[in-house]
Amino acid sequence: MSGTHDHAALNRSAALASISMASLLVAIKGYGAWSTGSAAMLGSLADTALDLVASVATLAGVWVAGQPADDNHRFGHGKAEALSALFQVVLIGVSAVVLAIHSVQQLIAGGRSEQAGEGIIVSAVAIVGTLALLAWQRHVLSRTRSIAIATDHLHYQSDLILNVAVIIALALDQYAGFTRADPLFGLGIALWLGWGAWKASQEAIEQLMDHEWPEDKKARFIEVLAMHPELRGVHDLRTRTSGNQDFVQFHVWIDGNMTVTHAHKVMDEIEAKLKTHFPDVEILIHPDPEGHVGESGVMAEDILKGV
Template structure:
């Protein structure tokens, strides 16, 4: 998709001389490079754990997403610089039909791509694909702004429309880059799951008496993989074998309810805590 759009927008940018179209071309060119980065990141993240990466390679997706953010930011700065130069020096655009036609085609193609990406995100939860999806969402507004800039410039004689829309495109790209960066940083910094996900897991854990006294509950993401670990009190009369077998059975049941989640349970003697890590009583109550 990016290869086709880059080819069409190269011709359209040459024909129209539009800064907005040039920004759209730069954006599509970065889409192509970003998609290649995403491909490498996703494939690397899907590799199983090895001797050097015992927790897997999931964070490669977050690194790929950050690489996209850098590319988007560079593109936005370049577009803004070109737009400011055009605003100061001025120059008319041309070939309205070519510019509008390419932009309309780009909008239709982007709608199809976004629909497919949303399908992939629902199935995998990939943060790299989600970042790519955010970028392509901005393409819809970007292509609409190109149409508006060309129409205002050529049909209404407002020469400042093209560079102003170019600056708007640059600001939009930088805003999207900042939003995408926050998701990647959260994953690299091992941010906890959202509160609703944490509570859903804790409510599910209440279905298993073996997990009474659950404490020191921690969660994180790494690519499409999720990790959760916690401590559990066990009665003093349980043998190590009995506790191990019971917890293995609980882990298997929870993993079937939360696919793609690695669960690590640490056993403590009943009543023991290393520090004040008990969950609030409100969390451990049954969900109504």
Template sequence: MNRTADQETGTLNRRAALASVGVATLLLGLKGYAALVSGSVAMLASLADTGLDLVASVVTLYGVHVAAQRADEHHRFGHGKAESLAALFQVALIAASAVAIAARAVMALLHATPTASPEAGIVASIVAAAATLALLAYQRAVIARTRSVAIGADHLHYKSDLALNGAVVLALALDRYAGLTGVDALFGLLIALWLGWGAWTSATHAIDQLMDREWPEEKRRAFLDLAATIPAMAGMHDLRTRTSGAHDFAQFHMSFPAETTIGVAHMVMEDIETRLTAAFPGLEVLIHPDPVGHVDQEGALPKAIAERSEI
């Protein structure tokens, strides 16, 4: 990808992130008013989720900005892990909010009282769903052009918000029109549990990146399947992979006949890198050439890992 394409991608991703921040800010004010008027626990939980959406969108904006920065002399592998650090901060906020909402929901269940003005919450949730749908459509268009991992994650988060807004509408409607007083608090508790699960999932993903965990088996297998179609990679071994922010890294050893010149080996490796990066956008490949029959002694992978790395 050339510099002009990089700049265009960065611009599109920043616009999508700014749109996300704008929608989250609008919904935060709308739901804040509805929660204040209705006194609904489910609406309060939805408000907390929107507040977290705003934080997530700001983090995404920051992550996209950092991801667009080129590697420098102090960060030779780029700045991708800044996204994971920001995600852990985000997780702490989500977990704290989930605990507070759950406590409020339990108190409301013990002292059940009708919701003051459920209509305000219903209208706010419907408007929120409409705004979220518009944002999702725009994000899909950007992702199709940039394949941004950060925007893609934000897109998935807002897709789940559609279900959340629907749950709030259902809870308030049952409270108002079916007379089920405790259902609002019950839905608030369920939303708190859902937020807690989201925090756990996000934390796991962020820690995996910080610890340089290997790619998921499906992705790793896809890489090996592609490698198997390239004749020159028949001598590939010791594959290692990791992900940092929106960037993937793969390094491995390749066997060459002893008489192969450095120039020829370089040309072969460049061709391989071109094919791999075309299939895996955002991938950085590092290839170490070995003479046929060479076996690494120091720093070699354990036998079980080496066997899994072979094609």
């Protein structure tokens, strides 16, 4: 239990660090966008504001998903992370559209950004702060492997690229006389945000729809499962992921003359072996006498053949 509490505390610390850093970056980028009128800076501000919302949603998702199963949620609360992700997707999509419209209008109107030097300084400070946050998140991920924190980590990695893009856009505008660089970069950032929203929506929908594990992960699971000498076959394997919790259930064929006590011992051994390789999975095993099939189609096939 102490390890679980330690992981939860580390995850919360990473989420709180994200919220603190995003709040600081929103403040300085807000000033930068106001002082320069830069579309690229406005896009960076929008992205950081979304990072702040995402970090708050991550904290809420980690907290809710970490609650133990109860009478109304017997499989836990893991899908809270997917719901928070969908909320983020809506915000990101709206911001991308608004930024794209603003960039097109500025591209048509023309004009140069004001006080570009201040915008460059703001973006440089943002890069330093983001690097510090990423370092702490990597430390937490090495200990907890939290999916929610890993997703937040990706958000801030993309923020680094956006800050560099803002510096390039402002430098081209201010020092190279390329006045259309800023709105073009702003439009590019809008497309970047839209692409990120699309990818995040696919991951969230897969969790909510109880999508099967990736084939390579399932293959590793089957390889470990096949190690027990008293298994005569396995069928009707079903897998899914909910937040940071994996679930798997399957039927196994064993000697039909085996006693209930012996069969129970075998099931315990199988589960213990699987847990050493997949520690965060919840396993449900149904034993069948060898040859018994209650399913049809693919679910009736022995998945250990050829392993």
